Amino acid sequence: MKLFFHYCSFRFNNCYVLGGDEYPDAIIVDPGSMDEQILEHIEKNNLNLRAALITHDHSGHVHGLRTLLRIYQLEIFAINRTILDNRTNPVKDGDKINIGPFTIEVISIPGHSADSAVYRIGSLLFTGDVLTAGLVGSTASAYGAATQINKLRSRLFSLPGDYTVLPGHGPPSTLDAERRYNVGTTRYNEARIHRPSFRLSFLKD
Numbered sequence: 001m002k003l004f005f006h007y008c009s010f011r012f013n014n015c016y017v018l019g020g021d022e023y024p025d026a027i028i029v030d031p032g033s034m035d036e037q038i039l040e041h042i043e044k045n046n047l048n049l050r051a052a053l054i055t056h057d058h059s060g061h062v063h064g065l066r067t068l069l070r071i072y073q074l075e076i077f078a079i080n081r082t083i084l085d086n087r088t089n090p091v092k093d094g095d096k097i098n099i100g101p102f103t104i105e106v107i108s109i110p111g112h113s114a115d116s117a118v119y120r121i122g123s124l125l126f127t128g129d130v131l132t133a134g135l136v137g138s139t140a141s142a143y144g145a146a147t148q149i150n151k152l153r154s155r156l157f158s159l160p161g162d163y164t165v166l167p168g169h170g171p172p173s174t175l176d177a178e179r180r181y182n183v184g185t186t187r188y189n190e191a192r193i194h195r196p197s198f199r200l201s202f203l204k205d
Helices: 036-044 065-071 142-156 175-181 183-193
Strands: 003-008 013-020 023-029 048-053 075-078 096-099 102-108 117-121 124-128 164-167
Touching: 003 036, 013 036, 013 048, 013 164, 023 102, 048 065, 102 142, 142 183, 164 175
Parallel strands: 023 048, 048 075, 124 164
Antiparallel strands: 003 013, 013 023, 096 102, 102 117, 117 124
16 A cells, blocks of 8 residues: 655645555545645546545645645545545544445544644644644643643654654654654643643731
8 A cells, every 4th residue: 555645835734645556446535735746646546535524624735625625536535524624424433434445543632723623534643733843733722731841741652663754844753653752742741741820828917
């Protein structure tokens, strides 16, 4: 099975196409844009594009769907029920989806966005923006940051063994490297340790 990686200049995100060789069925993850290189790969390898997996509904990860759906008949899988006014097959944490030869596990990790999902396929983790090489996803609040970190630890870092991490931005990594060296989780720990505490005291006359 082949993994095709494409760097989309629109919003600078990564797009992945998985399938090929003895597996003509294929899936695409986060089609941020659809350009000649992606279409050429699909057509030259006679891939039967079955589905699009969306890690979260931000424009850099879904913009190419409009073009994709004009060319191919495929299903969209996402936590949100609609993407770009297209109905999806809504998924939730813990779901397992079978598409052709692929068994896909859905891992919900909100924080960067409410609909952020990681897709585990074999030894591959498509992490969107929640986990990149050395960093974690940006969040709008301390609550969102805490939720994201806690979910990363309980749902991803706790997975037995090692995995290849394929993020929405930046280079690939491994889950073991992120467990050990991810700066985003380290900074979060330090912020909690050094957070000042305040106590109100009342003086009696």
